[in-house]
Amino acid sequence: MPTISKKGRLMPESPIRKLVPFAEQAKKDGKHIYHLNIGQPDIKTPEVALQAVKDNTVEILSYSRSEGSETYRTKLAAYYKKHDIVVKPEDIVVTTGASEALLFLFSSIMDPGDEVIISEPFYANYIAFSTATGVNVVPAICDIDDNFALPSIETFEKLITPKTKSILICNPGNPTGYLYSKQEIKQLAALAKKHDLFLIADEVYREFVYDGETHYSILQLEDMDEHTILIDSVSKRYSMCGARVGCLVSRNKVVLQTVLKYAQARLSPPTFAQIASEAALDTPQSYFDDVIAEYVDRRDTLIKELQHIEGVKVGSPKGAFYCIVELPIKNSDDFAQWLLEHFDIDGETVMIAPAGGFYSTPGLGLNQVRIAYVLNKESLIKAVNIIKEALKVYKD
Structure with a gap:
């Protein structure tokens, strides 16, 4: 057979x-x-999101733009501004969940055989995405006895080879719940810049931070526009896992143009789910x-x-x-x-x-x-x- x-x-x-x-x-x-x-x-799920779909009078459920509807991306940019992340609608590509954003990104910035360093343990599907794209995962091992704290920057640096193209973190982390400090983010940024790497942050749990701590995004970093890429999703934030709407955000125009080619190949993200996700942005604090x-x-x-x-x-x-x-x-x-x-x-x-x-x-x-x-x-x-x-x- x-x-x-x-x-x-x-x-x-x-x-x-x-x-x-x-x-x-x-x-x-x-x-x-x-x-x-x-x-x-x-x-x-916030009622405002569900009601937006119920009240919609669309007669033809048509494609949206491959990068996502302009009205949704405009509201997303306003949302990020409230979190001290200054981006424009054109810095955002809407995807079918954060999973698609990562698949598009891995294919856009890495070739088969290239390496991505990830602090371990990590979200299990990162292995699936790397397998699908032929990328090799290089783990920076964390330990439960240290509450899964970020390994030293020296540890990360020792893992870098000529094949290394990127560093990926999940902040706060799945499966550990670890929250990266501003200092740790800046250390990783300095390392990425030193070795000319991409720094990717999966920030889908941004809202869920406890004990008086604050979340610091990689897109709040200065002088890192060519290196930083944010992955996001509505799934956890608004308890909308079934919507399958995420996004990739970066100020690196070449990365965005390349990701958009993959987005065009799958035509568009889901239209009704974008309507719900756009409405969800009106959810009160x-x-x-x-x-x-x-x-x-x-x-x-x-x-x-x-x-x-x-x-x-x-x-x-x-x-x-x-x-x-x-x-x-x-x-x-x-x-x-x-x-x-x-x-x-x-x-x-x-x-x-x-x-x-x-x-x-x-x-x-x-x-x-x-x-x-x-x-x-x-x-x-x-x-x-x-x-x-x-x-x-x-x-x-």
């Missing part, structure tokens, strides 16, 4: 979604599942204040409950809504599947994301899981108790 491509064979399964068949079977068996595996908030307070409460509850389990180690996130948890087990893939297939308390079990898929270094993260605290406090407490009781029974 015909064979599939080498890239197809190398494309990794999603550590977040690969357990779905086992979860579906558990549900068919009558079990209730607490989903801690995926960053799908239970927070309601009170919405975010309430959401942040809720996530802080959930984070504190989750960490407190996890710390009651013997042998468990947990990072302390400063942003986003994830944390990495180290369990007294050898293989979190097996444990996560076992939870769905063989364990429940009164018909309830938990779905978690094995953390090995968030590492590119073989052997790392095998005893860790990522937990998304996107459920209410009562559900989080029940879910952690299930994990606690499961660990008493589970055998590697």
Whole structure:
């Protein structure tokens, strides 16, 4: 029979979604599942976004411009200005989620065999994007004992080779919740400029920053216009994961012109979703204040409950809504599947994301899981108790 491509064979399964068949079977068996595996908030989407679609009188659902509608990009530029990021509408290319923005960007700035340095653990799909484009990921390894702090700049510099083209960070981080300081961002910028690299920041969790900390964007840097590229999305900010609208923002005109060619090849981002996303920009600050307070409460509850389990180690996130948890087990893939297939308390079990898929270094993260605290406090407490009781029974 015909064979599939080498890239197809190398494309990794999603550590977040690969357990779905086992979860579906558990549900068919009558079990209730607490989903801690995926960053799908239970927070309601702003009504203004949903109403914009309901009230729209469009008669022909036509293509938008390949770079996104001008009215949406104009409002996006105004949104960024409120966050001390000064860009023009023409500095923005609207994409089908942040995922498409990263795929377009990897293809635009790197050739097969080129390298991107990423602090590890990182969002699992970065590996998929690099595989799809033939780019090699070079990890800068972070440690749970340091709360996944950014490795030293000296560590980053040692990883740079003639093949290195870019440095990619997620700020705040998925899966760790780590928040990069202004000083760290400036150190990375100086390194990127010294070695003539691109500095890419995935900032989709910008609004979700806790404990009085503030978010510092790479587009707030001075004299870095040719080097900095921001990736963004409405998915988490407005609890609009299904809209699939993101964007790429840069003042580097050559990068934007190249990305636009890929955008033209896929014609346009989704029209109705752009209408909803444009309306969502009118969401009042009170919405975010309430959401942040809720996530802080959930984070504190989750960490407190996890710390009651013997042998468990947990990072302390400063942003986003994830944390990495180290369990007294050898293989979190097996444990996560076992939870769905063989364990429940009164018909309830938990779905978690094995953390090995968030590492590119073989052997790392095998005893860790990522937990998304996107459920209410009562559900989080029940879910952690299930994990606690499961660990008493589970055998590697």
